[in-house]
Amino acid sequence: MNGDYMVIGTSALPQTEIDGAVNIYAGYCNNPFLVWGKYRKKLWRASLPISFQFHHTQMDGGHAARFLENLQEEIRALNP
Numbered sequence: 001m002n003g004d005y006m007v008i009g010t011s012a013l014p015q016t017e018i019d020g021a022v023n024i025y026a027g028y029c030n031n032p033f034l035v036w037g038k039y040r041k042k043l044w045r046a047s048l049p050i051s052f053q054f055h056h057t058q059m060d061g062g063h064a065a066r067f068l069e070n071l072q073e074e075i076r077a078l079n080p
Helices: 061-078
Strands: 009-012 033-036 040-042 045-047 050-053
């Protein structure tokens, strides 16, 4: 990989209802991290809470917001 890309670690915990993960940096694995658990259904909608953690030296809030917007667009494209 070159400087234009970054690895974003992910973890799926489909049997667990989570709302977030915090302070998962270990000193040796400091890449941005995305965690999600069980989706939740309410009437006609389903939601998937996610937790996205990153260090400010790797990206700023604008980069994080753009990543999350792109993720939302991909999810919406699954069910047009």
